[in-house]
Amino acid sequence: MTTAIDIQHIDKLFGRIKALDGLDLQVETGTVHGFLGPNGAGKSTTIRILLGLLRADRGRVRLLGGDPWADAVRLHRRLAYVPGDVELWPNLTGGEAIDLFARLRGGTDPVRRDELCQRFDLDPRKKGRTYSKGNRQKVALIAALASDVDLLLLDEPTAGLDPLMEAVFQECIREACAAGRTVLLSSHILAQVEVLADQISIIRQGRIVETGSLTDLRHLTRTSVDAIVDSPAASLATLAGVHGLQDTDGHVRFEVDGDHLAAVIRRLGDLGVRGLTVRPPTLEQLLLRHYGDEPARNGAVA
């Protein structure tokens, strides 16, 4: 498998503020890569470096086999970008903007464009200044999804879309993936990334703190267990990897580290379990572990 995006240890300074601090990121061709992090963690800065709009102060960046700063124009023919906050020209209609972006990129598929306008329920005859934030977002999404490119760089692309449109968006990303496209999807909406991404990288204060498939990451975290047992369950607390045990009249709740799950399930069997709910960790929990437990470092970017 080849690598569509390969970032090695880049730094980016804005004045004295360090936006990126030794960031590494690899995205394999043909995958959907979730790029998760809170606001101000450096997601947009990373994407702008990938677009050659900003230049990294240190480190190495390869995009589709080229240098995004030096080969920007050549590479941009093979990618499409959707910013998180789309601004349109007030006196151009949405349809004009979509066509313009497609032509500036070097190609357009009018059938696909019209189909997407319909699916996203966008009236392309309205002027840019009359669109709501969600509709401006749709314009940029349609322009990106209608073009025949290898890579989609999406920076919080569904901010302002309603749940119905969010579903259409997810469908479109699956289609893009099936067509062999690579997608870098930055978001702080965890559910969206959870549903779509093959791989996830979590960024915090300018560096990647965790990367891997959702399954990989789940090994690193705790599973929530909710069980009803016949026998007193206090002995569970003595097992390795069990945290926060609560026992109310035979209804026990606790969390267990991923690699100790087998032993705990065996012990639950011995205790005469009658009901059992086991929930995988949500991305909220993954994030909480990274943003909730560690003390904040000073000097990093907001």
Place this chain on the structure above:
Amino acid sequence: MATVMVNRPVVAAPAKGGGRVTGTGTLLRFMLRRDRIRFPAWTLGLALLMGYFATALETFVESPADLEGLTAFSGSPAGALFGGPGFGFDDLTIERFLAGQYGLYVAIGAGLMGLLTVVRHTRVEERSGRAELIRANVVGRHAQLTAVLALAATMAAVVAILIGGLMASRGYDLGGSLLFGASVGAVALVFAGVAAVTVQLSEYPRAASGAAGALLGAAFVLRGLGDMAAAQGGGASWLSWLSPIGWSQQTAPYVHDRWWPLVISLAFAAAAAAAGYALSARRDFGAGLVPPRPGPARAAAWLDGPLALAFRLHRASLIGWSVGLLAAGLAYGSFTQPLLDGFTDAPEDMVAIMGGSENLLDGYLGTMGLTMALAVGVYAVLAMQTLRAEESEGRAEPVLATAVSRSAWIGSHLVVTAVGVPWLLLVAGAGMGVGAAVSTGDAGSFGNLLLGHVAHTPAVWLLLAAAALLYAVAPRVLPLIWVVLGYGLIFGYFAPILDIPASAGWLSPFAHVGEHPLEEVSVVAVLVLTGLAAVTAQVARLAFRRDVVGRT
């Protein structure tokens, strides 16, 4: 067990049919708070402008002969077009000249003040969504309009009192001074009323202020035609009576001192405000009476690259500037003959600006060429400022994320603007040429005028390239380019009378080509300026190869 009686506050039931203006007082105080800078800036600014005119004129006019010289010019049809009906100009005093010639421009300022104030507190608020928050409170449907009309009326009254007081304090007749102040304030009131109607029509603030501004322009033109006819003794002088500015001017302060034309102004303002109330009740909140038109669903086939995009973005401004410069050219061109008649008696300094009495025609036409070049320079700088807006408002980023390089992006905007420069100079020159030909009855200077205008192209190009370089290196310092333009203006106009040494002129790009037809066009200057502009533009393109996001 104790019983607790809870006394709930009694909410007064809304009065039947009333309450439409509930909250007006609070809103008015709120508007005054928001306009704590704007209010004094407009009112004091207009009064100070009048004060400046008065001081300048008193300095300029040293003897009765100077006053007679002014009469010859101002009493002509062209003087009437750009001044007023000229009441009492056959027995001219300084205050009569101030009210009759300069009062017009203060009145236009007052009209702008009235209409912009109303648009700012109604349609702008509605469009931004802030008015929705206000209206969700205990605020009547008409409270916002009522409050802003009260605000505009207050501003008009303050302007009237300040200008009246200022004129009286200079020793001019008290009654005439108060009437003159009131006639200026009346224009503010009338156009506040006009804006109360136009803000109901469209959803967009710019359309509202644009429509009201167009009516202000129409008022200027109507009274201009009427006053011109009056100066020639023609029959079309009734046209002045169709213009709200005309009503104010017909009061003839310091001459007839008539108050009754202001009754028309008041009645018109009241009727317009009433129409505004009636229309506002017929539309939904946030909507306009004229529904927005849908645009094309597809981009035109030619809109396919950075150059086409740059043209599309600058097109509206280019059309506007073309129309404006053509009109200005025609107007100033038609000024030629009356000016030649008037200036034979004009004060010496004025003649010196135009290149001396023996070359008056060529001097005037050459000076106008420089004026138009400076105006086109303003266009070029504004075009570069839109580039900065494209970047800071986030529209450059998605374009640069396509197969458009930085240098192609800045280059395409530069090319479109650079082509626009000779085009606009040509349009202005053609307007001047036609106007001058009609005015003097001699089309002989047409070719010279075209050449005299277009010859300034390299100077504007250099200004444009310098602006592009400033933008590329540090967008924040782009406004510094106005200094170059300002220097060009001061040197070009006032070097002969301010004793500025001619050697200081090499700093101004506008001082080298020559003011044709008064002077010959310098081929060397044209070539050098063009070369410098090309090099500067190229440096700007190279300097732009840096971070483009988060610079501004």
